[in-house]
Amino acid sequence: AGPGVCLLGFLCPDPAPEGVTTTALVRVAGTPLENMPPVVPLDLVRMVATARILMPRSRVRLSAGRTELAREAQLLCMYAGANSIFYGETLLTTPNPGPDADAELMRSAGLSAAPG
Numbered sequence: 001a002g003p004g005v006c007l008l009g010f011l012c013p014d015p016a017p018e019g020v021t022t023t024a025l026v027r028v029a030g031t032p033l034e035n036m037p038p039v040v041p042l043d044l045v046r047m048v049a050t051a052r053i054l055m056p057r058s059r060v061r062l063s064a065g066r067t068e069l070a071r072e073a074q075l076l077c078m079y080a081g082a083n084s085i086f087y088g089e090t091l092l093t094t095p096n097p098g099p100d101a102d103a104e105l106m107r108s109a110g111l112s113a114a115p116g
Contacts, residue, residue: 002072007046015061017055017058018058018059019058019059019060019061019084020051020055020058020059020060020061021061021063021086021098022044022047022051022060022061022063022077022082023063023064023065024039024044024061024064024065024066024068024069025039025065025066026064026065026068026094028093029079030096037078037114038068039065039069041069041070041073041076042073042076044065044069044073044077044081045077047080048060048062048080048081048082049080050077050078051081052081052082053081059083059084060081060082060083060084061082061085061086062074062077062078062084062085062086062107063085063086063091064086064091064096065094066085066096067094067096068096069098071108073106074105074106075104075105075109078109078111079109085102087099087102
């Protein structure tokens with residue numbers, strides 16, 4: 001994957017970790033990476049697909065950077081193997097799509113949230 005794309009837990013010693021988190025760089029003003037180019041959406045899709053192939057029983061989470069990804073790119077990530085998203089308007093330090101946007105994304109993909 002290109003610069004700005006990160007797969008947390010990718011080098012986990014457990015061959016089937018409970019979950020891995022995929023993240024696209026969020027360029028925050030005042031940080032050393034603020035001038036990095038935007039993440040290439042298909043790089044993120046490839047990373048999700050690779051995680052799914054390598055860890056078929058793990059939850060592949062789509063996390064930070066979704067506010068900068070087109071709806072179609074997020075859907076491609078889901079179709080490529082992401083089966084979890086971080087839900088809520090704010091992650092630790094960066095914005096996240098709001099609950100209504102996530103609900104619409106799930107509806108448009110024909111998906112529903114798991115109970116609990």
